Amino acid sequence: MDAAPSTSSRVQFRRRNVASRARWVEEAGAGEVVESKGKLWLTTGVTRGSKLCYNVEEIGFLVEKGALILLNDKDEMIGIEAIYEKIAVGKYGCSWDAFQAYKHLKSLGYIVG
Structure with a gap:
């Protein structure tokens, strides 16, 4: 009897009404939080000035978990594929490999700075 491979995942999906929201600011290469929910x-x-901002790797991780909705300057949702593109180009201080390491450490419960 062959056992099916385990596909365990710690990704937790949340309802849209409990997700925080951030707006992508291209000049900063970060997401500025416009509505914070929970204790993320x-x-x-x-903190930049008086605003809480998420780096691109944090955005990718939180969007994957369903804990964040990223918006553009027209308040339209930016999908995960577009976020992956931002990470993959390496323009915003995070490479794809660094994102994978960040995601792994966060999923283990570490606070990554």
Whole structure:
């Protein structure tokens, strides 16, 4: 009897009404939080001026978890594929390999700075 490979995942999907929202700011290469829900801000994000911002790797991780909705300047949702493209080009201080490492450490419960 062959056992099917295990596909365990720690990804948790959340309802849209409990997800935080951030707006992508191209000049900063980051997402500026416009609505924060839950306690994500305790272990993610950086404060720039008086605004809480998420780096591109944090955005990718949080969107995958369903904990964040990223918006463009017209308040339209930016999909995960477009976020992956932002990560993959390496223009915003994070490469694809660094994102994979970040995601792995966060899924293990580490606070990554």
